Amino acid sequence: MTPQKEDYLKVIIELGGDKDLINNKLIGQALSVTAASVTEMSTKLLKDGYIIHVPYQGVQLSEKGLKVANQMIRKHRLWETFLANHLGFTWDEVHDLAEKLEHVSSNVLIDRLDEFLGFPTSDPHGGLIPDREGRTMDKDSLPLQELAEGDGFFILEVDDDAEFLKYLSEKNIRLDQYYRVDKMEAFEGPVYFRDEKGNEYQVSYKAAAKLLVEKQ
Ligand SMILES: [Zn+2]
Incomplete structure (x- = not known):
């Protein structure tokens, strides 16, 4: 199997293609490739039995594709x-x-x-x-922006995106650290929280949506 095919199957599972049908447009966006190359690759993977295709709806991983x-x-x-x-x-x-x-x-x-x-x-x-x-x-996780003021939490998972991880590193925000929400500003404003030592942190509303936390 080629790296391109492997990446393609990985993108489908990341978009939820283990359970749902994923349309070609989403796959193209995620891989930054044209609709034509998505169609071409889908045809190959379909022939090899890695995906299932439902006309006008999209593709889903077969059992064989899910394994890869x-x-x-x-x-x-x-x-x-x-x-x-x-x-x-x-x-x-x-x-x-x-x-x-x-x-x-x-x-x-x-x-x-x-x-x-x-x-x-x-x-x-x-x-x-x-x-x-x-x-x-x-595991039970929800996005940080769905918590309320006063809620304690651990960060379970963050989006696997280099730029976002850099943003968090610069703010010294880590996993395995207990935090408590101080303030959630109205109208999708920033979220303020602090650790047990009293250090204060602030992230944008958009960033809070990408932080999956476990409420304590
Ligand atoms: Zn990664």
Whole structure:
């Protein structure tokens, strides 16, 4: 399987194509490619049995496609964990490296890496790591902007987007840290919160929507 095909299956699962039909337009936007190349790739993947196609509605992963997509996510997230925890790369740096490494890693290499890391269940930005069978743990999360003033929370997961991760790093916002909401400004204004030491933080409303938290 080519890296392009692997990325394509990964994008479909990230858009929710494990459960729902995803239209070509969304896939094209996510991969920054034209509608024509999406159609061309869909035809190939359909022929190989990786996806199911419903005319005028979109595509969905077949069982075979889901297996590959989960394996790609597993590889990506295990590499991100290794790069961040053992080689000292920052949140925003690990993604691009993992994008390359995921395509050149055999399943045996990845299983060894998983063992070396102690079978982690989530990556440095909280994304769940599928196990060898493609299973992930369930967790209850909601976007930060849905909390109320006074609510305590942990950040479980943040959007895997280098620019956004850099934004958070610069503000020194981390996972595994307890915070409490101070103030949510009306009309989609900023969200203010603080940690247990009293340090204050502020994120825009848009950023708060991309922070998945667990309410305490
Ligand atoms: Zn990533």
